[in-house]
Amino acid sequence: MTQSNMMIIDDEADMAQLICDIAMQSGFEPLQCHHAREFMQHYTDEYDVIVMDLMMPDVDGIELIQFLSQKKCTAQLVLLSGFDSDALDSAQEIAEELGLNFAGSMKKPFRFDQLHQLLSKVNTLLEKPNT
Amino acid sequence: MTDKPDHTMSSEEIELSLLRKELEYRDKQLNLIKEIAQEIITDLDFNTLINSVAKKAQLLIEAESLVVPIINKQQTHYTYRAACGKNAELIINQTFPINVGMCGWVLSNEKPLFFSKENEWLMDKKTSWEDGMESALLVPLKSRGIIVGGLSGIGKAGCGSFTHQDYELLSLFASHISIAIDNAQIFEELNEEKEYVETTLNAIGDAMITTDDKGRINRMNHVAEKMTGWYEEDAQNQPISEVFKIINSQNRQPVMNPVNKVIETGKIVGLNKHTALISKSGQEYQIADSAAPIRNSMGFILGVILVFHDVTEEYRLEEELRQSELKHRRMIENLGDEYFFYSHNTDGVFDYVSPSITNILGYSQEEFYVNFDQYLTDNPINEKVVAHTRDSIRGLQQPAYDIEIFHKDGSIHHLQVIESPVFDDDINVIAIEGLAHDITKYKQQEIILRRTQKMDALGQLSSGIAHDFNNQLGVIIGYLDMLGKAHEADDKSHRWVETASRATLRCTELTRQLLAFSRNQAIEKTQVNINNNITEMKDIIARSVTPEVEIHYQLDDELWPSLLNEGELQDAILNIIINSRDAMPEGGELKIKTRNIKHSEEKTPSITDIASEEYIEITISDTGIGMDRRTQEQLFEPFYSTKSKGSGTGLGMSMVYGFVQRYGGQIKVTSESGVGTCICIYLPRLKNIPEDNNLHFETDNKLNELPGGTETILIVDDEIDLLELAQQYLEDLGYQTLITESPAEALDVLKQGISVDLIFSDVVMPGGMNGYELINKALEIRPTLKYLLTSGFTSTNGDKEISSRYTKHFLSKPYRHESLAKRIRHVLNIKDET
Numbered sequence: 001m002t003q004s005n006m007m008i009i010d011d012e013a014d015m016a017q018l019i020c021d022i023a024m025q026s027g028f029e030p031l032q033c034h035h036a037r038e039f040m041q042h043y044t045d046e047y048d049v050i051v052m053d054l055m056m057p058d059v060d061g062i063e064l065i066q067f068l069s070q071k072k073c074t075a076q077l078v079l080l081s082g083f084d085s086d087a088l089d090s091a092q093e094i095a096e097e098l099g100l101n102f103a104g105s106m107k108k109p110f111r112f113d114q115l116h117q118l119l120s121k122v123n124t125l126l127e128k129p130n131t
Numbered sequence: 132m133t134d135k136p137d138h139t140m141s142s143e144e145i146e147l148s149l150l151r152k153e154l155e156y157r158d159k160q161l162n163l164i165k166e167i168a169q170e171i172i173t174d175l176d177f178n179t180l181i182n183s184v185a186k187k188a189q190l191l192i193e194a195e196s197l198v199v200p201i202i203n204k205q206q207t208h209y210t211y212r213a214a215c216g217k218n219a220e221l222i223i224n225q226t227f228p229i230n231v232g233m234c235g236w237v238l239s240n241e242k243p244l245f246f247s248k249e250n251e252w253l254m255d256k257k258t259s260w261e262d263g264m265e266s267a268l269l270v271p272l273k274s275r276g277i278i279v280g281g282l283s284g285i286g287k288a289g290c291g292s293f294t295h296q297d298y299e300l301l302s303l304f305a306s307h308i309s310i311a312i313d314n315a316q317i318f319e320e321l322n323e324e325k326e327y328v329e330t331t332l333n334a335i336g337d338a339m340i341t342t343d344d345k346g347r348i349n350r351m352n353h354v355a356e357k358m359t360g361w362y363e364e365d366a367q368n369q370p371i372s373e374v375f376k377i378i379n380s381q382n383r384q385p386v387m388n389p390v391n392k393v394i395e396t397g398k399i400v401g402l403n404k405h406t407a408l409i410s411k412s413g414q415e416y417q418i419a420d421s422a423a424p425i426r427n428s429m430g431f432i433l434g435v436i437l438v439f440h441d442v443t444e445e446y447r448l449e450e451e452l453r454q455s456e457l458k459h460r461r462m463i464e465n466l467g468d469e470y471f472f473y474s475h476n477t478d479g480v481f482d483y484v485s486p487s488i489t490n491i492l493g494y495s496q497e498e499f500y501v502n503f504d505q506y507l508t509d510n511p512i513n514e515k516v517v518a519h520t521r522d523s524i525r526g527l528q529q530p531a532y533d534i535e536i537f538h539k540d541g542s543i544h545h546l547q548v549i550e551s552p553v554f555d556d557d558i559n560v561i562a563i564e565g566l567a568h569d570i571t572k573y574k575q576q577e578i579i580l581r582r583t584q585k586m587d588a589l590g591q592l593s594s595g596i597a598h599d600f601n602n603q604l605g606v607i608i609g610y611l612d613m614l615g616k617a618h619e620a621d622d623k624s625h626r627w628v629e630t631a632s633r634a635t636l637r638c639t640e641l642t643r644q645l646l647a648f649s650r651n652q653a654i655e656k657t658q659v660n661i662n663n664n665i666t667e668m669k670d671i672i673a674r675s676v677t678p679e680v681e682i683h684y685q686l687d688d689e690l691w692p693s694l695l696n697e698g699e700l701q702d703a704i705l706n707i708i709i710n711s712r713d714a715m716p717e718g719g720e721l722k723i724k725t726r727n728i729k730h731s732e733e734k735t736p737s738i739t740d741i742a743s744e745e746y747i748e749i750t751i752s753d754t755g756i757g758m759d760r761r762t763q764e765q766l767f768e769p770f771y772s773t774k775s776k777g778s779g780t781g782l783g784m785s786m787v788y789g790f791v792q793r794y795g796g797q798i799k800v801t802s803e804s805g806v807g808t809c810i811c812i813y814l815p816r817l818k819n820i821p822e823d824n825n826l827h828f829e830t831d832n833k834l835n836e837l838p839g840g841t842e843t844i845l846i847v848d849d850e851i852d853l854l855e856l857a858q859q860y861l862e863d864l865g866y867q868t869l870i871t872e873s874p875a876e877a878l879d880v881l882k883q884g885i886s887v888d889l890i891f892s893d894v895v896m897p898g899g900m901n902g903y904e905l906i907n908k909a910l911e912i913r914p915t916l917k918y919l920l921t922s923g924f925t926s927t928n929g930d931k932e933i934s935s936r937y938t939k940h941f942l943s944k945p946y947r948h949e950s951l952a953k954r955i956r957h958v959l960n961i962k963d964e965t
Contacts, residue, residue, distance in 0.1 A: 018605070108601055109639050110608075
């Protein structure tokens with residue numbers, strides 16, 4: 001079983017690291033990026049999963065979603081937000097409308113188990129075609 | 132008088148000649164007297180008379196000089212009224228006391244005086260000779276037996292003395308002219324009298340007209356001439372009403388002439404205050420005065436005297452003064468519900484307060500006069516009142532200052548007072564006048580504004596902090612979870628991690644609440660029947676309070692709907708109720724009330740900034756311990772709490788506040804220590820919904836009760852699945868449907884003239900035309916076409932200007948069957964906007 005590629009985009013290094021740690025426990029080989037702009041500049045379509053924060057200082061989450069849509073990104077998208085679920089809901093709507101693969105969202109702060117479960121679910125989703 | 136005979140003549144001749152001379156002389160004298168008498172008859176002027184008398188008498192007795200002393204009326208002095216001959220100009224008009232000089236002797240003894248060096252026989256008492264005098268002849272002048280003066284000849288012309296003949300002649304002359312003198316004197320007196328009267332009349336500043344008993348003018352003075360425009364000579368014998376034309380200056384009607392009134396009634400008549408005199412030239416004078424009858428000694432009316440004067444200026448000033456007083460009175464009396472004027476003397480005793488006091492503070496004017504001091508609250512700002520008033524009394528202009536005073540109903544009012552001293556002419560302070568402005572309303576607004584600003588600032592601050600906190604807490608809790616997993620076997624460290632996790636979770640809950648307070652965008656809003664929400668909450672409410680608390684509901688059956696987030700509404704109500712519970716540890720009464728309020732109908736002065744004219748009031752009141760002023764002021768501040776540490780977060784009321792603000796409402800708190808607290812929430816009424824289905828909106832969930840119709844709807848969507856889904860939904864509701872997969876197809880349908888009532892279209896579609904553009908084109912074809920757009924995009928990134936124009940016609944995706952039904956019906960029900 002090859003491990004799925006994951007990109008974690010969060011401006012908070014600690015938070016990115018936490019997600020990274022949980023993702024590893026969910027069977028991913030994650031990379032992290034603290035600057036969405038940087039991510040956009042060096043974009044490649046090699047990721048199976050993209051975990052992204054909606055609220056970042058340099059690039060707005062919605063902007064990033066649009067970018068991914070333009071790049072016809074096929075990665076599974078996991079959205080995170082410190083604001084209320086409203087923001088997550090509308091971001092999900094937009095992502096879906098733009099044809100991205102929405103895999104799930106998570107409100108911050110989250111518990112280990114919550115994210116772990118979500119990412120594990122995404123992982124099984126990715127493994128399906130192989131089995 | 133001596134005449135020596137000629138030596139050459141015989142004694143007979145001499146005698147004859149003497150007799151002839153004598154005869155001639157007598158003849159001459161008689162002629163003189165006759166001549167003089169003639170003049171006397173023709174001349175009535177006293178001065179002219181006595182001057183000619185003096186001249187004739189001088190001729191008569193051949194005196195060197197002749198003077199005429201005349202006694203004054205009081206008989207104390209005499210004056211040389213006429214003189215002629217030598218030194219006449221020196222003595223004329225000299226006045227002496229009655230007992231001085233030869234003239235004085237004659238006048239006081241009423242006897243003649245005749246003397247010369249040889250002949251002094253007529254001199255009763257010798258008076259001293261005046262220097263150079265050799266002969267004098269003086270006779271008294273009498274009139275009706277009373278002495279009036281004398282004729283005094285001094286010095287015989289040529290040389291020698293006066294003769295007895297001279298004396299006889301002068302006496303005869305004096306007796307002849309005495310009547311003339313008398314007449315002349317009477318005439319003079321009369322003239323003087325006349326002149327006096329005339330001068331007097333003309334000297335009077337008032338106008339005066341006299342008439343006869345028929346009201347015909349006799350006399351008028353200069354002032355009367357000037358004012359009536361008539362000369363006396365023209366006015367004489369004219370009827371008074373011809374000359375003295377008067378009208379009522381207010382109604383311009385003629386008024387009865389006072390002269391006629393006097394003649395009619397025989398009584399003194401005063402003029403009406405508003406009488407105007409119209410002069411001959413048309414000039415108008417405002418006049419005042421009176422008319423009175425002139426009666427003879429028998430009491431018969433001989434005529435009327437009318438006296439009047441020009442009061443135009445006074446009248447104008449008086450009228451101006453009256454108007455100005457009226458104006459100021461009006462100003463003071465009509466100060467309305469915000470201002471009152473007052474004045475008091477230097478002892479602080481009030482003598483005036485505007486009637487508006489009753490509107491402002493509830494007291495009558497009398498109550499205020501007497502009890503003002505008692506109405507002041509114990510607020511320290513009132514301590515300055517005494518100092519300000521004292522300074523005012525010392526004559527110092529005071530800056531505006533504030534006082535706090537009880538309304539009759541017990542509420543506290545703020546007044547702003549401007550006071551100034553009133554001075555008399557000597558710059559002594561005699562009173563204090565002031566204007567008080569009730570600024571209670573503004574103070575309240577200021578407090579609300581200040582609170583709003585403060586809360587906004589706190590909101591921004593806490594929002595930033597909360598967001599950062601959330602992230603950090605997320606990291607902490609995440610790793611704590613991982614730690615917990617790593618140490619599952621180890622009981623001790625696992626417990627530590629659990630405790631740390633719990634504490635962290637409490638922190639995340641706090642930040643959640645903070646975010647709820649500071650969130651400025653409302654989350655998902657729906658049409659809410661507040662009553663239904665409260666009814667649903669009855670169980671929770673009952674469980675939230677202690678059993679000792681009695682709960683009463685008073686919900687308005689006709690309550691309007693509101694656009695809210697239900698969860699937030701329920702949170703807010705619960706937060707208030709929990710505070711009420713804590714305020715009533717011993718139990719009490721909790722009242723929950725709802726009702727509709729129309730801004731225009733009810734006076735709720737503190738509700739000012741509410742967005743809607745109509746709003747819903749939710750009142751939650753308790754009979755608890757109440758709050759002091761300080762607590763009330765800080766009530767809504769985050770982390771402000773009166774509860775013991777650990778039992779409250781200090782965020783409950785902040786959340787309530789944030790909730791009300793978000794929905795354009797307002798919150799009002801009234802509380803009194805020991806009595807209870809009443810919290811009123813005002814939320815705007817939701818409008819723009821069809822009347823027939825707005826009330827039971829929330830509860831109508833059954834499909835068959837959803838609003839439907841039979842109109843034809845054209846559905847446009849590029850996704851065939853969604854297209855079919857929408858078609859299914861709408862046909863279930865009874866509508867006729869047409870489906871097209873692109874805007875171009877939709878326009879074709881319209882161009883073909885197929886009947887369509889409403890077009891329901893997606894916004895984002897491939898093919899170069901989006902939903903907005905489609906609608907624009909469609910409306911060009913059918914201007915009355917109704918439409919509803921749908922999109923998964925909210926307005927976050929789209930063209931805000933465009934989307935805001937379509938908000939009424941916009942349904943966000945994904946939509947539920949129910950909301951589609953309502954929105955379609957709603958749009959169809961909108962009356963044509965053209």
